[in-house]
Amino acid sequence: MKEIFQRVSVRKFTAQEVEADKVELLLRAAMAAPSAGNQQPWTFCVVRDRALLDRLSEASPYAKPLLGAPLCIAVTGLGHGLRFPEYWQQDLGACTQNLLLEAEHLGLGAVWMGIAPLEERMQAVRGVLGLEEESKPFCLIAVGYPAERAAGHDRYDPSRVKMM
Numbered sequence: 001m002k003e004i005f006q007r008v009s010v011r012k013f014t015a016q017e018v019e020a021d022k023v024e025l026l027l028r029a030a031m032a033a034p035s036a037g038n039q040q041p042w043t044f045c046v047v048r049d050r051a052l053l054d055r056l057s058e059a060s061p062y063a064k065p066l067l068g069a070p071l072c073i074a075v076t077g078l079g080h081g082l083r084f085p086e087y088w089q090q091d092l093g094a095c096t097q098n099l100l101l102e103a104e105h106l107g108l109g110a111v112w113m114g115i116a117p118l119e120e121r122m123q124a125v126r127g128v129l130g131l132e133e134e135s136k137p138f139c140l141i142a143v144g145y146p147a148e149r150a151a152g153h154d155r156y157d158p159s160r161v162k163m164m
């Protein structure tokens with residue numbers, strides 16, 4: 001699948017807005033992910049407001065790409081009612097990767113910015129987005145049309161593989 005090998009983290013974006021239909025496709029891809037017992041423990045905040053984007057860029061020392069991004073999708077975990085709560089971060093990782101691959105497919109650029117499990121960052125995101133205490137901010141994804149991007153890569157390393 002070519003998108004897997006073309007995808008790179010994009011941290012610089014043009015000013016062009018991401019169309020609403022493309023945002024829906026990103027969310028559809030995210031929600032198509034596998035999850036433990038199909039518990040689908042995800043919720044999303046779609047942020048376009050410039051003041052909120054700027055404030056989110058301070059939720060982590062590595063979230064500066066948001067300063068120049070037209071869109072952020074915050075991926076958050078449900079804090080209650082999960083059958084397999086111990087798997088919530090794995091479930092949200094799968095859903096985040098699906099979203100990144102769909103962004104690549106749509107000609108968009110994106111970067112995953114880690115929030116969980118660092119409580120300080122999680123609390124900062126809750127504060128900016130007005131989320132309930134039980135909500136679990138997992139990551140922030142800056143999305144937009146790429147202003148610059150690296151070439152894709154194939155990191156295949158046979159020394160990491162044990163054939164049995």
Ligand SMILES: Cc1cc2nc3c(=O)[nH]c(=O)nc-3n(C[C@H](O)[C@H](O)[C@H](O)COP(=O)(O)O)c2cc1C
Binds near residue numbers: 011060062111
């Ligand atoms: C769990 C996780 C957390 C990450 N956090 C950040 C981050 O806070 N800021 C950032 O610019 N990139 C972040 N990245 C992106 C990585 O730096 C990037 O994926 C890695 O350097 C490989 O480059 P590539 O995505 O272009 O293949 C994160 C990636 C993952 C999977």
